[in-house]
Structures are given as structure tokens and as C-alpha cells.
Amino acid sequence: MGRCYPHLTFEERRKLAKWREAKMPVPEIADRLGRAPSTIYRELRRNVFEDEEMPELNGYHALVAQKIYEERRAVHRKLIRNPEIKAAVEDALKNGWSPEQIAGRMRLERHPIRVSHETIYRFAYSKEGRAEQFHRHLPEHRRRRRPRGQRRHHRGHIFDAQSLRNRPAEVADRAEFGHWECDLLMFRKENGKVNVTSLVERVSRFTVVLRNEDRQSKPIMEALIGGLSKLPADARRSITFDRGTEFSAWPRLKDGMGTDSWFCDPQAPWQKGTVENTNNRLRRHLPRSTDPISLTQQRLRTICRKLNATPRKCLGYRTPAEVFESRLLEIRNRPE
Template sequence: MGRCYLQLSFEERIKIAKWREAKMPIPEIADRLSRAPSTIYRDLKRNHFDGGGLPELAGYYALNAQTMSEKRRALHRKMVQHPQLKAAVEHGLKAGWSPEQIAGRMRLEQHGVRVSHETIYRYTYSKEGRAEQFYRHLPEHRRRRRPRGYRRYQRSHISDAQNLSNRPDRVAERVEFGHWECDLVMFRKEHGKINVTSLVERVSRYTVVLRNEDRRSKPIMEALIQGLSALPADARQSITFDRGSEFSAWQRLKDGIGADSWFCDPRAPWQKGTVENTNNRLRKFLPRSTEPTALTNRYLRSICQRLNATPRKCLGYRTPAEVFEAKLVDIQNRLT
């Protein structure tokens, strides 16, 4: 596999300029820089200063060559070339959309000028993007991209539960609508016991967020019953939990709304990855430093509306709200 081509750096151009002034042959310059001679020839030709009407000033200068190269590269970056495109991307990021969601939605809506998610990331971490602190608009506000890592979880054991391995294939494979995943979003201990339930439907990725006054299981289950009871029975068939003690009163769901409960293996909450991913998205609006006593139902609903109006790659860049509403219409049509 060939080596990936890298642009000449400013330091390399300084050396080229010095060695050319000393009349060093280009093949020797290329050998010293571990570059192909064609790379040096091309840079000397493309970034040659013509003297601006003064032939005696013509030549190759490192700073001038670097500036010319950067300007030429910028012209080929869509977000520099098209300010309206950059504004549209920035608007999507500020709305909480990821670069991949923005790019996918542009393809779905067949925009005349659009970008890939990689182009958005490249601009974010380019010289121009860093100068504008564009990374602040990304969902996780990271100053630089990082490789995928692992997360550690600590959960207590819960007994007398239906294991996830017994969950029907139609649920596991997201074939059937009406199956949810649930978790709690916690805040710093000094803020008290108030927390938030995050609930996500597995097919549509539709999100519901509920406030809890503490981590007692019975009130949490009662809140789930109240929150889901307005839906048709086919839209609330089961909920998958991890083995946290806050879900120990799971039998109440069956008695209250007829919903089954499924539980991940011990210390394996990643098995309900949909809600774990949603929790990461929620942290943009509900960081751990949040003062939970100030959380109102109106604010939590506004968060849900933003998440459910965000296009998702797994949905063909449709929004969770669009898919969820279509599934409810299908249920209504079957009942009539």
C-alpha cells in the first residue's frame, strides 16, 4: 500500500528556499527531505514569486510559498468557497445535529451544494476553523478528534428478571415497533436525588424524557406507566433496562400497561446501546453540572423536540418524529 501524500510543511519550505539559494540540486533536496523530486519541482513552480514587476525580487520564498499554498487549498474547501453552505452547517450544529446528520440530511433533501461529514470535520480542525473555534458547535465540543474508546460502567445486580437473551428476535432485530429502552441520567451528588429518565423507542429512535424526584424504583415505574399509557398498546409492548436497582419494580409495568421488561446481562448496559447513545446526546443539554431542581417539564419537552427533529443516519436521515408518527398511523389504520 502506497504512502499517503502529505503537503509540504512550512519548515520543509524554509529548507527548500535555503538549499535552492545555495544552488543545491533538486534531486539532492528531495533526498534530504525524503520526498519525490517531482514534489519539489511542482512546489517551486506553483509557489514561485514573480517579483511583482521587479524581476530582481523574483524567486522562491518560504513564507510566500506557504501563503500561496494555503490560499489555493482554501479555494477548494467548500465551506470557504460557499459562505451560505458554511452558515447552513453552522445552523445545524447549533441545533444539536452531528456533522454526519447534517451531511446526510443534505443528501436526502438533494441540496445543490452539499458536503460530507468528513469535510465538516476537516474544516472544523483547519487553521480557519480553529481560529473561529468552530469545534464549539460540535455536539461534544472537542478541541481535536479522538479515536473510539471504551466506557466503564458500574451497575448493581437485579434478580428475578427476564434476561435479554430470551427477548424475541423480532425485537432484537428492530423488526417490530413499540419496544423501548430505558435508563437514568444522573447529576452531581451535591445537587440532590433528582434525576431524569430517558426512554427511546428502538425502531424510530423517538425519545421521551421524564423528571424523577429520586431513584426509588416504584415512582420511576409509575412515571413510565403515566408517560406511555396514552399510546396504543402496540406502541408500548416492552422496555429493556440494565440491572440498576432503580428498575427493580419492573413487575408494575406489566400490571399497569401490559408491557414486558427485559434486562441486560450484569455489567453490560452497552446491550441497550440505543438509549446509551441517546444519553450522550442528552448531555449536550443536561451536563452533570446541571442544577436539576431548575428542570421544568417544558424544558425537558423542548429537549425531546430537538432530538426527535434531528435526522438520523440509521433512519435514512429521516427524523425520529417522522418515523414514530408514521408507525402510529400504521397502527391506527390496522385498528380501523
């Protein structure tokens, strides 16, 4: 396999131009730069400046060589060569899709021209992407790429609950449809007590969000019953919670619609990772600074529709709505 070498930097091009002007031999330049002579010959051949009208200006100039190099690199970027693809990618990002979801959906739909998620990230952080502030459309809105940090959770406790360690294997392994995870999205205290319940079905990743006026557990449970009771019983078999006190009225779910409840270990909300991941997606639309007055049920339904119409890698780039509807159809078509 051939050796991969990094491209010359602008500083190296400045030195190369100065030494070429001093008539230094190419092998000596290569030695000083720690490069192979072939690399220097290739650079001089590809990035030299030529002007038929003013031949006296012909030669190797660092600034011009850098510009030629950058333009040639840009030609090979699909998002620059295909403005219509770039526009489609940008539109999907604005609708909350991640680069990986966009790329996966392109593969699923067999687009004639596709881009990888890495191509999207590289464009966003390229010179051209930075000029357009393309990073603002990415899920995290970061100016530069960095490793994802870890979140810390500080929650209360409830007792006498069924531990998820005792969940049947078909629930834990996502082999059975109709098992949900639940959490609350809170906002700044100065904006009042209004919060949002986030519900996610574990197999399809289908999301439901509900407005709550405060953190009292009984009204939250009643809202869950109102939101899920219209579904077939096999589509609402159980809900997994953390041990926050807002879920202490969990027995009402069994009495109200026959739904079981499971609970994470104390201080281990990461055990319901599906809803935690969904909360991150919801935060793009519902940051902590959200004004509770704007949290109408219509707005929450619009956000849900957007999330449920977004393709997911874990679903083979199908959407949660597509998977959820197909599972509901299977339940309704079962012989009694």
C-alpha cells in the first residue's frame, strides 16, 4: 500500500518560494523541508503561476500556489460541485436532521449523488463552510469539532418500585413493541413551573411530548394516561422512568390503563438512554430559556412530527413514524 503524505502547508510554500528564488536545488529543498524530492517536483509542476500576457511574472509564488491548491481541493468537494445537493443538505439540517441521518437516508433512497456524514462535517468546518457559518446548522452549533462531554444527573429518589433489572428479556432487548421510556424536560425557574413530558417507544423511537403545569406526580400520570390510552394495549405495555419524585404516582398507570412501570437504579438515568438521547434532540427546539407561554400543544405536536419524520441510523434510516405505524398495523391485523 502506498504511503500517505500530508500536503504542504502555507509556511512550507513560503520557504519553497524563497529557496527557489535563491536557485537552491530541489533535492536540497526537499531535505530541508523533510520531504521527498518527488513531492517538491509535484508541487512546482501543479501550483506554478503562468500568465501569457505577462510572462515576466511566471514562476512559483507562495500565495498563488496556496490559492491554486485550495481551489483544486474545493473542486473535489461534492457540496461545492453540486449546489443542489448542498441546498438539500442545508434544508435537512435546518429541519433537525443530523449529518449521519442525511447520509443514511440518501443511501436508503438510492440517490444518484450521495454524500457521507463526514463530507458534511468537513464542509461545515472548511474555509468555504466557515465563510457561510455552515456550522450553525449542525445539531450542536459548534464552531469546531470536539469530543462529546459527559452529562451529570442529579435527581431525587422514589422507593417500592420495580427495578428495570427485573424487566423481561424481550423488553430489555427491544424485541417487543410497546415499551416506552419517560422523562421530564425542565426550563429556567424564573419562567415558572411549566415543564414537558417526553415519551419514547423503545423499538420505533417514536416520540410523544406533553405539557405539564408543574411537577406534581398525579397530574403527570393522568396526562400519560390521556396521551397513551387511545393506543392498543399491546402498544403501551410498559414505561421506564428514573427515580425522580415526579414519577412517584406510578401505580396510577396500572390502574388507569394496565401499563406496567419500571425504574432505573438510583442515580442512573443513563439506563433509559433512549429518552435521554431524545431529550438532546428536543433541546434543539426547546432550550432551557424557552418561554412557557409558547408551549402550546400545537407547537409540541409540530416538534413531534419533525422528530418522528427524521430518519434514524438505528432504524436502517427509516423514520420513527414509519416504524411505529407499521407496528401498529401489525397489531391491528392480528387474528383475534
